[in-house]
Every structure is written in structure tokens, then in C-alpha cells.
């Protein structure tokens with residue numbers, strides 16, 4: 247793998263068993279959620295992934311991190327100690343690499359432990375991976391809390407005491423506290439209102455510059471992807487149907503699904519009515 | 532109260548108290564929902580949008596507490612009443628929740644039970660409020676699924692939520708919310724988890740339903756472009772207060788409050804720009820929130836400190 251790439255994904259597929267309902271469930275086939283996906287991500291760049299609900303975006307990024315087992319393909323990652331194929335490693339071998347790859351989740355409600363205080367949630371990765379530096383943990387947590395725009399008195403509260411958007415910022419703080427090199431954001435700003443979204447996107451951009459972070463940014467808001475990413479993949483039914491520089495995808499979409507997607511972006515002007523292309527008149531393959 | 536108002540919130544305050552502090556999640560707000568219209572609430576995360584909606588169905592759980600106010604509901608062909616005066620176990624409250632008023636949520640997967648079929652869940656919603664035979668409830672549920680655009684509804688009734696895509700699940704939620712013919716439908720971020728093509732379909736469905744059944748909608752979202760497409764009236768909230776109220780064109784084309792102006796400027800546009808204009812937390816907290824006065828011009832309302840009130844507005 248070339249050293250300017252942080253990640254090279256080749257022919258990655260994920261299949262789920264289809265089970266027949268009954269007392270004893272029996273496998274009757276399989277469903278291909280991710281179908282032969284290949285792409286590369288340059289170090290320090292931002293790759294956007296957009297696509298239909300259910301097109302396999304979450305499954306793809308989880309398979310990259312081996313949170314789901316891929317059925318075939320390879321994921322070359324340029325770690326601090328050289329390139330490795332993540333698909334070939336045992337879970338034990340993956341452990342030390344986990345500090346270098348972090349994920350910010352789609353659902354802030356499900357991803358935070360309701361019984362832990364915010365201070366402990368954000369500190370947890372530090373406790374697991376850097377227990378020897380425990381004297382600095384508190385200071386690091388406070389600094390990170392401030393960076394994501396939460397007040398210091400949040401430290402002693404539980405997740406349920408925060409709104410959806412505030413919880414998402416807690417998740418971002420936890421993911422960034424280990425200074426990872428690859429950060430995968432799965433709809434990380436989707437639940438945020440525009441002003442907080444702008445703060446978080448600006449923050450992610452600042453951190454990227456400071457720490458030479460590389461992002462994979464899954465989102466269904468095309469305006470956000472256009473703003474934040476350099477290149478993007480468009481997914482439809484498990485496959486990548488189009489990829490390239492974001493500007494090019496926006497100005498001259500090639501695949502019919504991309505055209506449908508672009509036509510469905512609502513305007514801020516109440517007098518410009520939303521009129522997406524007709525799905526049935528398109529060749530969606 | 533004029534007859535065109537279906538719901539009127541007066542001086543509502545809701546607080547959350549923990550060992551350390553007490554927080555006013557909703558701070559003395561007043562708002563009117565017009566009958567048969569779509570009222571949108573926008574505002575930053577934590578501003579009290581969801582909590583306000585929960586109060587309308589008396590769903591605030593401890594440590595949350597409604598500390599003052601009334602919510603006057605005027606359903607068609609019925610006397611007006613204050614929702615907050617209903618007792619916890621009263622039949623009227625039972626009729627209200629899921630009957631006269633129903634709600635759809637942001638995350639359809641968590642709102643649906645994973646272990647029951649779609650059909651059973653919709654039928655349960657029907658049978659809770661209507662004494663009809665099971666077969667009639669089945670037929671009604673299947674018809675409602677067709678109505679929201681789910682084909683082969685009779686077979687679909689026997690499937691589980693995981694067998695539906697995100698957009699389909701949201702259609703199921705809408706079907707479930709509509710089976711008892713509510714007069715108010717509350718939508719709390721119903722398209723936030725969906726891609727724009729499916730969002731467009733759901734918005735079209737809601738508009739089409741609104742054109743055929745008489746229903747008043749409260750639509751909570753942080754997406755101003757969605758507001759532009761769906762709302763008649765817009766309410767801008769920040770830190771538990773209402774900062775500005777007006778028609779969708781007034782708010783989006785000509786916002787008065789600096790916070791609303793900032794909210795619109797923060798929308799990432801189709802042009803690539805190096806940085807978004809994030810609103811600084813301090814400016815909203817300190818400049819606009821401390822001692823605002825309510826200024827009115829026609830049907831517009833804005834809450835601002837004295838020096839910022841435009842000349843043509845009356846106190």
C-alpha cells in the first residue's frame with residue numbers, strides 16, 4: 247500500500263444470513279448488505295459516504311473496524327507500526343490498533359451507558375488504554391468537554407439529563423480523547439441543530455488540521471457532505487454506484503440514484519417547492 | 532381565545548432538578564397552534580422543543596416537573612379543557628394520548644417493539660381506543676398501511692420491524708399515529724434519521740394526508756429546509772424561551788431576531804465555504820436572553836431587549 251493512503255479497502259463484502267421463522271430457525275439464504283466495495287482514503291483527507299437508508303453505509307464502516315465480520319475482501323490500514331490487513335488479524339491483535347481508529351455513532355441514545363456519569367464515559371477509553379496516566383485524565387476530560395461545547399457542570403450528570411444533541415457531543419468527546427488517526431463518523435451530526443452542527447463541523451475541521459486526522463464521514467445530509475468532504479462515495483443497495491471529488495458529484499452526477507438524491511434536497515426558500523425526480527422513471531439498476 | 536386556535540400554551544414552565552442544580556428547560560412560554568395548520572418549532576438542541584411536546588400529552592417524567600402554566604386544548608365539537616388539569620389515571624387523559632393527540636418520534640426503530648409484528652402493534656393502537664372486533668381492527672390497520680404507501684399490506688402486517696427499511700418504519704409510525712383519527716399530530720424530528728429521497732417521500736405523504744384529513748400538526752425539527760417545505764407557522768426556541776414567532780416566509784426570508792438570523796446563516800449551503808457561521812453560545816445567552824420584552828407587529832412576535840426592538844414593533 248502507498249504510504250500516502252491511510253486506508254485501502256478492496257472488494258469488501260458483508261453478508262447476513264436470512265433465517266426462516268419458526269421454532270428452530272433455519273438458514274434459507276443470505277442477504278448481501280455490502281457488495282464488493284473498494285476505495286482508498288488519503289491520510290489527512292475527508293471521505294464522505296452518502297446513500298439511501300438501508301444501503302449498507304453503517305454495515306460498511308462497522309465491517310472496516312471489524313465490529314461486524316466481513317465475508318470477503320481486505321482492509322489495509324497504515325498503522326503507527328506499518329501497514330496491516332485488518333481482516334487478517336485476530337481480535338487480540340486488533341486491540342492495540344483500536345486506539346488509532348475511533349467511531350462516532352449514529353444514535354446518541356443507544357451508545358451512552360445510562361448508568362455512567364459523563365466524566366466517566368469520556369474518560370473510559372483513557373482508563374482502558376492509558377491507565378498509567380490516570381492523574382492527567384480529569385484535566386483531559388475537562389478540556390475535551392469544553393472543546394465540544396458542554397459546560398463543566400455536565401461532568402457529574404448522567405446521559406439522560408441531556409438532550410439528543412448534547413448527548414451526541416458527549417459521544418464525540420469520548421471518541422476524540424485518545425487522539426486517533428482515523429475517525430469514522432456515522433451520522434454524527436444528523437441529530438444536531440444547525441448552529442451546533444456548524445460548531446461541531448468547525449471543531450472537527452480544526453482538530454483535523456491540528457492532529458492530521460483522517461475522517462470517513464457517513465451522512466445523509468448532502469449539504470453537510472458537500473461542505474465537509476473532499477471526496478465522496480454514493481451507495482445504493484450495498485454497492486458503490488458513484489465516487490469522486492465532491493464538487494464533481496454535485497455538478498455532474500452520473501448515476502441515476504445520485505441524480506435522484508440531489509433532486510430531493512429541500513430548499514430553504516418556502517416558495518421553491520420540493521420536486522424530486524420520479525423514482526419509477528429512473529434506471530436505478 | 533379565537534376559534535381558529537386548537538391549542539394554546541400559557542405561561543408554561545418545566546424544570547428538571549438534580550442533586551446539584553435546577554434547570555428551567557421551558558421558561559414561561561406562550562404559544563398558539565392554529566387549527567388545520569402546521570406549526571413548526573425550531574431551535575438548538577436542548578432548547579426545550581421535545582419537552583414542550585411531551586407536556587402537551589402529560590408525558591413529563593420525574594425529575595421533570597411542570598411548575599406553572601396551562602395547555603388549553605379545543606378539539607372540534609368538544610369543550611376546551613386544560614390538559615395539565617387532567618389526573619394521571621383519568622379517562623380523559625387516556626382518550627387524549629393516542630386518541631385526540633398522537634406523536635411520532637425521531638427514531639422509529641426504538642419506538643416500535645422489535646418482538647411484535649407490525650400488524651399487532653397497529654391493531655393494539657386501534658383496540659386501545661376503539662371497541663371493535665379484532666378482524667375489523669386488522670382490516671383498518673391494513674387499510675391504513677396502504678394509505679401511507681405500504682403495498683401488500685396484508686402480508687406486511689405479519690412482518691417484524693427489522694424487515695422494514697427506515698423509511699418504511701417511519702410510514703408505519705405515521706399509520707399508527709393516524710389510526711385513531713387524532714386532531715393533533717406531533718412529529719418530533721420524523722425525518723432526521725432518513726436520507727433526503729425518503730425524507731421527500733415522507734414530507735409529501737404528510738402534505739397529502741393534511742390535504743385530505745383535517746388535522747393540526749406540530750412539527751419539531753432542526754432542519755430549516757424541512758421547515759420551509761412543511762410549515763405554515765414557525766416558532767423559534769432557544770434555552771427554554773420562545774424568541775420569535777411568525778409565518779414561514781416571515782421567519783425564513785426576513786428573520787428579526789439575531790438568533791434566528793444566525794440559525795439561517797449556519798445552514799451549510801450548496802456552495803463550499805471554508806467555515807460555517809456557528810452561533811456563539813455566549814452571544815445568545817447573554818445578549819438576548821436576560822430581560823427580553825415581547826414586541827408585536829401584526830401576527831409576528833419577537834422577544835428582544837429594549838434597544839434591539841425594531842421601531843415598527845409595539846410592546
Ligand SMILES: Nc1ncnc2c1ncn2[C@@H]1O[C@H](COP(=O)(O)OP(=O)(O)OP(=O)(O)O)[C@@H](O)[C@H]1O
Pocket residue numbers: 262263277279297298299300301302303304305306466693697724726
Ligand atoms: N444484523 C443484521 N441482520 C440482517 N440484516 C441486517 C443486519 N444489520 C443490517 N441489516 C440490513 O442490512 C442493510 C444495510 O443496513 P445499514 O444499517 O448498513 O444501512 P445504512 O445505509 O446505514 O442505513 P441508514 O441510512 O438507515 O442508517 C439493511 O437492509 C438492513 O436491514
Ligand SMILES: Nc1ncnc2c1ncn2[C@@H]1O[C@H](COP(=O)(O)OP(=O)(O)OP(=O)(O)O)[C@@H](O)[C@H]1O
Pocket residue numbers: 406407408409410411412437439547548556574575576577578579580581582583593594595753
Ligand atoms: N430526563 C431529564 N432529566 C434532566 N434534564 C432533562 C431531561 N430531559 C430533558 N432535560 C433537559 O431539558 C432541556 C430541554 O430538552 P429537550 O429534550 O426538550 O431539548 P430539544 O430542544 O428537544 O433538543 P434536541 O434538538 O437535542 O432534541 C435540556 O437542556 C435537557 O438537558
Ligand SMILES: [Mg+2]
Pocket residue numbers: 303304305352432
Ligand atoms: Mg446507518
Ligand SMILES: [Mg+2]
Pocket residue numbers: 409410580581582719
Ligand atoms: Mg428533542
